[in-house]
Amino acid sequence: MNLPFPAQPNTTGTPTDWLTLRRLVPPPTDPYLGDGTWEGLFAELGTQLPAEYVTLMDTYGSGSWSSWLNFFTPWPASTPEPARRSPPA
Known part of the structure; x- marks a missing residue:
């Protein structure tokens, strides 16, 4: 994949x-x-969720990515969810 920027290497x-x-x-x-x-x-739930999922949700929140990958709120909302932006396709 050609990225428009250099990938950051890890160790x-x-x-x-x-x-x-x-x-x-x-x-x-x-x-x-x-x-x-x-x-x-x-x-x-009686258990923790994977740290990667928690980080992803804390960073991006709920929403739909290009109408093919949906992340729902992890807990009920007392008020309706505001209209969310979908990341660019």
Whole structure:
């Protein structure tokens, strides 16, 4: 894949996927997650969710990526979700 910028190598010399994703799809300034806390959700589920998922949701929030990958709020919202921008295709 040809990137419009140099990939940032990690200690093994391979591109860091997270940095590449953030460059290709800049996150919103105010990601929407609903009303709740991760600690409350973990207690309700009886387990923690993968750290990568939590980081992704904290960074990008809920929404749809090009109408093919959907991330829903991890907990219920007391108010309707505002209209969210989809990342560019």
